[in-house]
Amino acid sequence: MVHEQTGSMNVAESDSNHSLLAVDVRKASLVYNPHEAPVHALSEVDLAIRPGEFVSLIGPSGCGKTTLLRVIADLEHITAGAVLVNGVTPREARLARAYGYVFQAPGLFPWRTVLGNVKLPLQIHGRSASECETIAREQLDRVGLTGFESKYPWQLSGGMQQRVSIARALSFEPRILMMDEPFGALDEITRDRLNEQLQQMWQRERRTVVFVTHSIAEAVYLSSRIVIMSPRPGRIVKVIESPLPDARTLDMRDSIEFVQLAHEVREALAHGHDE
Amino acid sequence: MSRRADPKANPALRSAKGIQMDPVAPDGKATVAMVAASFALALVFMFSPLARPAAPVGALFWTLTATLAVLASVGIRRTAAIRGTGGGFYASMTAALFGFWILYFWQLLVVAAEVPRVLLPSPALIVASLWDNLSTLGGDFVQTVIKAVLIGWALGCGLGFLVAIAIDRMPFLQRGLLPIASLTSAIPLVGVAPIAVMWFGFEWPSKAAVVVLMTFFPMLVSTLAGLQASQRLERELMHSYAASYLRTLWSLRLPSAVPFMFAALKVNASLALIGAIVAEFFGSPTTGLGFRISTEALKMNMTLVWAAVVVAAVTGTTAYALLSRLERRVAFWHPSVRGRK
Amino acid sequence: MAMTSKRHGHAAALGSQGAPIAVVLALIALVWYGLAIALNAQGAIERNLADVMWTWQDLVATTWAMERPVLPAPHQVALDLWASITGWPLSSPRNLLFHTAVTAESTLVGFILGTLLGLLLSIAIVHSRTLDRALLPWIVASQSVPVLAIAPIVLVILGSIGLTGVAPKAVIAMYLCFFPVTVAMVQGLRSPQVIETEMLHTYAASPWQALWMLRLPASLPFLFPALRVGVAAGLVGAMVAELPTGAQAGLGARLLTGSYYGQTIQIWSALVMSAVLGLVLTAAMAGLEHVVLRSRRQT
Numbered sequence: 071m072v073h074e075q076t077g078s079m080n081v082a083e084s085d086s087n088h089s090l091l092a093v094d095v096r097k098a099s100l101v102y103n104p105h106e107a108p109v110h111a112l113s114e115v116d117l118a119i120r121p122g123e124f125v126s127l128i129g130p131s132g133c134g135k136t137t138l139l140r141v142i143a144d145l146e147h148i149t150a151g152a153v154l155v156n157g158v159t160p161r162e163a164r165l166a167r168a169y170g171y172v173f174q175a176p177g178l179f180p181w182r183t184v185l186g187n188v189k190l191p192l193q194i195h196g197r198s199a200s201e202c203e204t205i206a207r208e209q210l211d212r213v214g215l216t217g218f219e220s221k222y223p224w225q226l227s228g229g230m231q232q233r234v235s236i237a238r239a240l241s242f243e244p245r246i247l248m249m250d251e252p253f254g255a256l257d258e259i260t261r262d263r264l265n266e267q268l269q270q271m272w273q274r275e276r277r278t279v280v281f282v283t284h285s286i287a288e289a290v291y292l293s294s295r296i297v298i299m300s301p302r303p304g305r306i307v308k309v310i311e312s313p314l315p316d317a318r319t320l321d322m323r324d325s326i327e328f329v330q331l332a333h334e335v336r337e338a339l340a341h342g343h344d345e
Numbered sequence: 346m347s348r349r350a351d352p353k354a355n356p357a358l359r360s361a362k363g364i365q366m367d368p369v370a371p372d373g374k375a376t377v378a379m380v381a382a383s384f385a386l387a388l389v390f391m392f393s394p395l396a397r398p399a400a401p402v403g404a405l406f407w408t409l410t411a412t413l414a415v416l417a418s419v420g421i422r423r424t425a426a427i428r429g430t431g432g433g434f435y436a437s438m439t440a441a442l443f444g445f446w447i448l449y450f451w452q453l454l455v456v457a458a459e460v461p462r463v464l465l466p467s468p469a470l471i472v473a474s475l476w477d478n479l480s481t482l483g484g485d486f487v488q489t490v491i492k493a494v495l496i497g498w499a500l501g502c503g504l505g506f507l508v509a510i511a512i513d514r515m516p517f518l519q520r521g522l523l524p525i526a527s528l529t530s531a532i533p534l535v536g537v538a539p540i541a542v543m544w545f546g547f548e549w550p551s552k553a554a555v556v557v558l559m560t561f562f563p564m565l566v567s568t569l570a571g572l573q574a575s576q577r578l579e580r581e582l583m584h585s586y587a588a589s590y591l592r593t594l595w596s597l598r599l600p601s602a603v604p605f606m607f608a609a610l611k612v613n614a615s616l617a618l619i620g621a622i623v624a625e626f627f628g629s630p631t632t633g634l635g636f637r638i639s640t641e642a643l644k645m646n647m648t649l650v651w652a653a654v655v656v657a658a659v660t661g662t663t664a665y666a667l668l669s670r671l672e673r674r675v676a677f678w679h680p681s682v683r684g685r686k
Numbered sequence: 687m688a689m690t691s692k693r694h695g696h697a698a699a700l701g702s703q704g705a706p707i708a709v710v711l712a713l714i715a716l717v718w719y720g721l722a723i724a725l726n727a728q729g730a731i732e733r734n735l736a737d738v739m740w741t742w743q744d745l746v747a748t749t750w751a752m753e754r755p756v757l758p759a760p761h762q763v764a765l766d767l768w769a770s771i772t773g774w775p776l777s778s779p780r781n782l783l784f785h786t787a788v789t790a791e792s793t794l795v796g797f798i799l800g801t802l803l804g805l806l807l808s809i810a811i812v813h814s815r816t817l818d819r820a821l822l823p824w825i826v827a828s829q830s831v832p833v834l835a836i837a838p839i840v841l842v843i844l845g846s847i848g849l850t851g852v853a854p855k856a857v858i859a860m861y862l863c864f865f866p867v868t869v870a871m872v873q874g875l876r877s878p879q880v881i882e883t884e885m886l887h888t889y890a891a892s893p894w895q896a897l898w899m900l901r902l903p904a905s906l907p908f909l910f911p912a913l914r915v916g917v918a919a920g921l922v923g924a925m926v927a928e929l930p931t932g933a934q935a936g937l938g939a940r941l942l943t944g945s946y947y948g949q950t951i952q953i954w955s956a957l958v959m960s961a962v963l964g965l966v967l968t969a970a971m972a973g974l975e976h977v978v979l980r981s982r983r984q985t
Contacts, residue, residue, distance in 0.1 A: 145581055164587050171585045177578040180678035181600045190596065194586045222678060425819040436819050443820035464843055521706030531914070531968035532961040533922045536937075539945030539953050544725075544756065611830075619832040623922070626838075626929050628945060635835070639929075642838035650839055658831040665830035 091154070092246055092278040093119040093142055098151035100137060100304075110303030111137045112148065117297065117306065121245070122276040126289035127297050129339065134304020135282045136250055142280065143171050143248050156245065167195060169246035170239030174254055176231035178223040178238075184210065185219035188238045195242055209237040213267065229260035236268075246278045254284065262320060265291055269318055286339070290314075290332045291323060298335060300342030307342035310334060373435065376423040380442065383416040387449055396457045406457065410450075417446045466648045474648035475655060482637070482656050489621050489634040490660055492549040497556025498617040502610060504557065505564025513572055514590070523569060526562045534559045535620055538627035547630045555624040560613040567609035571602025604679040607672040614664045622657060718760055723749045725756040754950055763954045770955060779935060782959050788936040790963060792852050792924040796859025797917050803860070804867030804916075811868075812875040812901070813893060825868055833862060837926050855927040855936075862923040863916035870912030874905025907982075910975035917967045925960060937963070 100112040112134045119125050127135035140146045141153055144160035155163035163169060170191075178187045188206040197205070210216060213233040223231055232252055239247060253261045269292055272279060283289050289296050290312070298308045314327055322328050390396060390413060395406050421442050427435040448468050454460070455467040462470065475482065512518045538555050545551035575598050583593045625635025637653045676682050726749035731740075734748050750759040758766075767782065774781040811817045837858050844854040878900050886896050925938030937960045944953035 143585060145584065164585060167587065169585075171582070173578050173582065175578055177576075177582050179579065179597070179600065181603075181676075191586045194583075194588045194592055194596070224678070224680075224683065421820050422816045425816040437823070439816075439819040440821075440823040444824065464846055517706050518710065519706075520703060521708075521710030524703070524707055525710060528965060531918045531964040533918070533925055533964055535922060536925065536941055536957045536960050539941055540950075540957070542945065543948075543950065543953075615830050615832065619834050622832055622835050623926055626926060627942065638835055638838050642842050645842065647839065647842065650842075654835050654839065657835045661831040662827055 090120065091118050092121045092123070092156060093117065093280065094152075094154040094157075095138070095142070096152045096154075098138075098141065098148045098153055100134075100141065100146065101149050104149070112141070113303035113305045114151065115304070115306055117309075119278060119280065119295075121278050124272055124279045124281065124292055124294045125297060126281045126283055126293040126295070127299060128283055128286065128289045128335065129299035129307075129342065130301060132301035132304070133299040133342075134301065135299050137304060138299075139248055139250055139280060139282050143169065145171075163246075167191075167242055168244055169248055170242070170244040172232075172235055172239045172247070172249040172252045174251045176223065176228075176235040178231055178234060180223050183220050183222060184215065184226070184234050187223065187234055188241050191238060191242050205241055206237075209241045210234070212240075212271070213237045227260075229256050229264060232256065233264065233267075240271075244277070246280070249279065249281045251282050251284060253288070261288070266320055268292060273317060286332050286335050287323060290328060290335060291318060291320075296331075296335055298338040298342060300339075308338040310338070373427050376420070376427060379416075380420040380424065383413070383420050386416065387413060391449075391453055396453055398456055398459050400457070402458055410453070414450065417449075421446070463645045463647050466651055470648050471651045471655065475652040478649055478652060482634075482653060484632050485634045485637045485653065486656055486660070488549055488630070488632040489552070489625065490618070493552035493556060493621040493624075493633070494617045497553035497621065498560055498613055500553070501557040501560030501617070502564045502613055505561045505609075506568050506606070508561075509565050509568035509572065510594075513569075513594070519569060523566065526566050529562045535623045535627075538624035541624065542628050547628065549630070549633075552621045552624040552629075552633070556617045556620045559616045559620045563612055563616070564606070564609045567605045568602060571605030572598050574605060575601040604672075604676045604681065607668065607676055611665060611668050611672075614668060615661060618657065618661050618664070715760060718757075719750070722755065722757045722759045726750075726752055729754075729756060754948055756950070758951045758954050762951055763958055766951045766955045767958060782940070782955060785935055785937050785940050785956070786959055786963055789921070789924050789928070789938065789960070790967075792855035792927070792936070793859050793917070793920045793963075793967065795852060796856040796924065797863045797920040799856065800860035800863030800916060800920065801867050801913065804864045805871060807864075808868050808871035808875060809897065811872050813897075822872065825865060828865055829869065833865065834858075834923060834926060837923065841927060855924045858923040858927045859920035862919040866912045866915045866919065867909070870908045871905055874908030875901045877908065878904045906979060910971060910979070913974075914968045914971045917971055918964055921960070921964050921967060 095115055095117040098112055098115045099110070102109040102111055115134070115138060117138075127138060129135050137146060141148055142155060142160055144164040153160055156166075156168050158166070178184075179190065182190070185203075185206050188209055189202040192202040192205060207216075207219065210219060213236055215230060215233055215237070218226065218230070223234070226234070232255075236249075236252070253264050256264070265288060268279075272292075279292075281289075281292060294312050294316070296310045296312060297306055298310070299305065300307045310331070312331060314322065314331065390409060394400055395409065400406075421439060424435050424442055425439045451465075452467045452469055455465055456469075466474075512522065535555060537558060538551070541551040541554040545554050579597055579601075580593070583597055588596070621633075622635035622638070625633045626639050629636040634653050634657050638650050638657075641647075641649045641653070673682055673685075723746055727745060730745060730748045730752060734752065735744065738744075740748075749755070750762070752758075755762070770780065770782040776783055776787075778784060807821075811822050840858055841854050844850075844857060875897075882900055882904075883896065886900055891899070925936065925941070928936040928938035929942055937956050940956035941953055941960075944950070944956060
């Protein structure tokens, strides 16, 4: 059966577990424009993500899911509350290169080849040239793009560019992977294939993944835990532990458990929307 | 070429409405044949006694000239209209063809109508003058282009680039300097030439100084614009890698700025050439393209003036072509460069 | 509520924009005064203070008040401008505004003619494949050629026909404006997307209607920057045209005579005046753009 969790974990539990948590968000709030026209992008959000989980953040526009991801990634700063990544502040985690971030658009540098783009973070982190070369080639192989090393980004399709972007994010083996609607701009067939690849990668490597998406099917297919958020103010409405087995195939999308879970997510979204 | 394919003979080939007048996909080979035939006619005409200066310019001459002109324009129009895989080649050929005919009729009419040399010399005379004065013009070229233009352009662009980098982290200064820098494009900066002469003497340094002033601001503005051009996403990416300011500048912001810098470099190349030549109009040593043009014009030695203008024109287009080549190598990735033929 | 916030926004923008500009201008003025001391010092010592015991204050004061300085101080230029403008009637050659008007006249006549010619030619080019392929490449190529170098030739030819005065200067200004306007207008007339031209096609619109209702309005944002460039180029052309024939009137002529007679302050005054004229002309173009494209602005 589905195990529900609403709102926050109790403090005692969270304290004893916090040293193990990959991401620990406690009563985080983010208010834009506090004096004139305040926008509550995040309002007292509590979330605990254990290492190795695949957590999806899902909700309508303006619910704060991307904002929450960016806060964890030290791309934005909260105005109240606390956020810890691997037990340290987001800034320290960023400086320690603890996570890889995949944006909505591939964001590849057009003056670098595909291989050059994957090497970018490695070069910035000061790895030797030979190391950069070997690691980059291996990462491209893992996303299935061997043979495209000397191509330029504009010569690849959108799906392939996004795969390069994922290879780049994984190149320095971060423990946490953050993805902001990475497949949103792609057609459904490509999206399905990439979902499958991402799933299989997660099966193999069990990195912590925080995944923002609009798509209920995607969230249900990929995640071990689904966090439903709603806007105005941005907050978590419901957290659902997925009952689906870890090893998943695309065919599972027609199974009863899948449909039920998707239904539950949809209900929670609608409920959050009505509030 | 059959008469039916000639749009002048067959009104069905004119478009029903509007101004577009294309013969429908003419045959490339037929067009080439036609153009070749018109070339042959043109040559025969030019060397015939009718086109000699001594011969009177009467009705026959004008009829033949008019016919040739019609043939020329039809040939151009047909070449322009060729589509398909050979289209690119024929497109550039059209422009070349047009240029050729302009030169031809210039030569023909100036010689036959005995237009005074001081008014308009014929192309042949200009070429002859170029050849005869090669050493003089060569010296002018070195004085103006190699010394004043090249050095001034390099210095001006270099300074503009360095200042842009220097104030990259000072938004306050940028907000103050950018509007002023953009305004300088409205000011006739060549007017500082007399002042430059006063400060740097009559020789080429004063012209180079004018060029430095003219090229500095466009380069500054473009480099600053280029440095801001990197998208937010890429900058956040670098932020997520904990990349330092210098690292981000080197790996992201400078490469993004390159297309902007090249635009400025190209514009500055023309500005530099104009600046140096016009600065020489204001007062100059005894060599230089601008000096040559203004003094020989006063002496009414128009063939030499035209020859100097040709040198300047060729310099300008060559510089632009070289910079475009370089741009294609360095900024190959930018959509504007990729989209070029 | 919206009005006050907009006004508040404007005021804030002016504050954030005005302060840096004012600071930079102040810095420039400071540097200018400093340079004036440095560059004029030698001359001051040799000429003005030759037989006198002088202090630093004397030196500084003298460098800022010389008759033929290497670099005149800002206030010297300002005073000269003021004296010239207010001290003489407008028709007198001693009044700088007289010369300004002469140059401005040639510039504007040439600019208007060049723009009209450019507009007409660009419309023709867009509608004729022949002109597009035969003529446009030459016009584009001419942008890298120093067309201003032909000015003496034009002056000689027109002079021998008997055209003097405003006409030759206007001709030069005209062809300098013509090139940027043509190139920009061709780009602008071709800027509408395929969707828009195809829509007009489904309405069976004639090319003239498409021109009037789609292409010309779409080309306006391209036209105005080119007008600004054109008017500035035309001004340079008009000034340069005043040089070779030893013209008596106009800002270019003033620059030349000032340099012949070593009248530094006169040169600087003429230079400042030409800068002001250039700014006024381009501001006029910007103002025109603002008015014409006002309805298009999407805040």
